[in-house]
Amino acid sequence: MATDTQTGASAPVSHEPIDASVAARAQTIKVSRDGIALTALSAVMRLIEVPFLALQRMLGINKLAWVFLLPNLLLFGLFAFLPIILNGFYAMTGGDNVLLQDRPYIGAQNFDLLSSCDNFLDPNSCLQDKFWRAVWNTTWFVTLQVGIMVGFSLLTALILNREIRARGFFRSVFFFPVLLSPVVVALIWKWILQREGVLNAFLDWTGIGGYNWLIDADWAFAWTVFLSVWAHMGFYTLILLAGLQAIPRDVYEAATMDRASAWRTFTKITLPLLSPTMLVVLVLALIKGVQTFDEVYAFTGGGPGTATTFIIQYIYEEGFAGAPRLFGLAAAASLMVAGVLVLLTLVQLWINRRNVDG
């Protein structure tokens, strides 16, 4: 006979299955354990709450946000903002001393030197011809690389978004180069393209005959664009694929019911709805394109001549690899690149805002 502990009244013998009874008891224990955990947590939270309440009283609720931001601010300040500020100071100094205090102040001379040109379209007319060659190389490279890469990424994403066989496998295949180190990518393609490389061996075998790709300025540039597209396409394909999958299916069903052609569906539905993702891809690819250095440096070393020397390599060579080390000139050039990158970001923000505002 079971007894109700609260009322003392007898209760009928339970005919519930034994498993249900154990489960109920386990539930009770779990609830009580959860209760203990919650109590402990709230005790800890109260401990933390005390100093923060005191801080809040001292600073006010608005200023308290700065306390939470402080660790990140310190890290960013030390490793991002401080170097940018120092870079600004270096850009206004001359000589080849490393320490700022040993460097003479020369004002805007480095900027003047970089921008001294009779005709900006002709590097030979500029005092710093190597800088302007690098600028134009970078401009061409970014235009071609971004254009081709975004086009191919979109095409690949569209194909991978369809119900095709081994879709998962192909998605991995296109993403795989992104996982490789840029130097590895460069070395792989160098082995393929060098005089006695894999491609020439194949061309010789077919009877077409090989070609020394990397000492021809135009071919070296073209292969540099190709290599960069090959290495980074997977990343942007993935972003665009995510964008495509976020487009509601019912819009396409409505288009099908209206008998819209595939092209019309693509231009009137897919592209407009994909445009926010496309914008992100474009801006990221542009910024990454301007920053291109490691893979091309390992691939061609910037040659032949200056055919594949881009702006970051110019900065590296002026500031670190050459003699004398022109830290000031390199800093000024890097500030000019930063200006371009900021400009690109502002354009992105402007277009974004325009889209949001309709």
Add this chain to the structure above:
Amino acid sequence: MKKILSSTTALVALGVAGVAMAPASASAAELRFMCYSDGNECEVYDDVIDRFEEANPGVTVVVDTVPYQAILENLPVQLAAGEGPDIAKVTDLGGLNEYYLDLEPYVDAGYWQESFGGTLDWYRGGADRQGIYGMHSQLTVTGAFVNATLFEQAGVDLPGAGATWEDWAAASRAVSEATGAPFPMAIDRSGHRVAGPAISYGAALFNDDGEAILVDDGFQAFVQQFVDWHEDGTIARDVWAGQGGATYQDAAQEFINGDLVFYYSGSWQVSRMNDQVGDFFDWQVIGSPCGPAGACSGMPGGAGIVAFAETEYPEEAAALIDFLAQEDVYAEVAARTRNLPAHLGVAGAGVSFEDVSPAAQAALNGFAGSLPDIAPAAFAYQGYAGNRAMYGITVERVSQAIVGELTVEEAMERARADLEAAMSN
């Protein structure tokens, strides 16, 4: 309470012991030696330095072997920041002079002067500076290697002593055509390497006041010839046109593969040829061909060991370099590393290089024999503190002329302007 007291007593005792031991540990000097190898130099130094450590209890030397690029790019920044090693093996001999420790107060200056003679100037960074700043550990001389087997197969005689660059170019082309070897000639992509031939074409490199000018009629004449040889296929384009900036590129692998008839490089390649060519083909060193100006000059060079003024242990650092400069130690290192000695005593006595083939022994003798042909301008260039800037300018501008970005005249005009800008910094 007792526990707390005994723990406190133990801590205090430990602290006292630590303080008491501090002077003993402070007397131990640890020297850091930043070293790079062309072959096995750092390994041999590490071995030899063990004897120095045995003879100098309390001094330990850590040999940090680094890539050559670290010596060129990282070491100057470390030194400027006051974070450099105590000792290093360097190639920018005069360019880093401001950081060097003057060894003169710590060593027998007479012995050093007698043993190292003119190479001491290379470390002084200017005619106005005196003192002993570094030990030239490996003397190098630029010169040409030729594939004698290809000449034999082609039935072309090797041009004799006094042959000019044009003679060698014609002979190498003939051998290449007869044997199918892809490249008749190659010169390392280096401003240092083309300086010797340029001097043989009449380049003075400095004006009468001793100021660097780099480009003159002689220099331009060689550059024009060099570019022409690239255009007509005499010189392998891959070496100079296959790179950008001032990046160094050699053609040793092409020579080792038997693809190259005539390879202009330097004595530091002998060890590599000895190890990698083996009996694949016969090769020999022919020194530096002559130019229209009558000179047959190569370039001297090499590396040296220096101590830095910021070291905590100047006496110990100087003692270590002095130990390495002693004739017996220097001779042993030269023999084991198969480098030409800059030590006049060692050079005079001759070096029996270890583990070298007869071809390598003959090559090293050939390089040593070409030393008297080196023009004074070449020695001056090697000792000039701004030579790295001049080498870099040469490589960048000549490469642009080779690939057709600039004409030779434009490239030389740019080189003049670059030098002027570099000297003003």
